[in-house]
Amino acid sequence: MLLTVEGRGAVPPCSICRERPAKFVCQKCGSLVCEKHFYAPAMMCSRCAEVTSSPTGVPLWPLTLLGVGVAVMLIGFLLVALSALLP
Numbered sequence: 001m002l003l004t005v006e007g008r009g010a011v012p013p014c015s016i017c018r019e020r021p022a023k024f025v026c027q028k029c030g031s032l033v034c035e036k037h038f039y040a041p042a043m044m045c046s047r048c049a050e051v052t053s054s055p056t057g058v059p060l061w062p063l064t065l066l067g068v069g070v071a072v073m074l075i076g077f078l079l080v081a082l083s084a085l086l087p
Contacts, residue, residue, distance in 0.1 A: 016045065
């Protein structure tokens with residue numbers, strides 16, 4: 001849910017630049033920020049979005065999940081091969 005500060009009386013300035021009027025509320029820290037300092041895909045201010053982003057820009061968990069999936073499949077193949085060798 002997008003929280004805006006419009007329509008709530010006097011609009012305070014952006015808590016980051018103090019130049020533009022604040023239009024959005026950061027979902028993580030609650031800061032009131034302008035359009036320039038709001039990262040819409042994450043619903044966060046630019047400070048929180050910068051802190052929570054990964055250093056390379058690529059999240060690691062999908063790659064880790066892929067590695068676990070491949071390892072489980074290989075273990076399954078090994079167990080099937082071992083069961084075929086047993087009398």
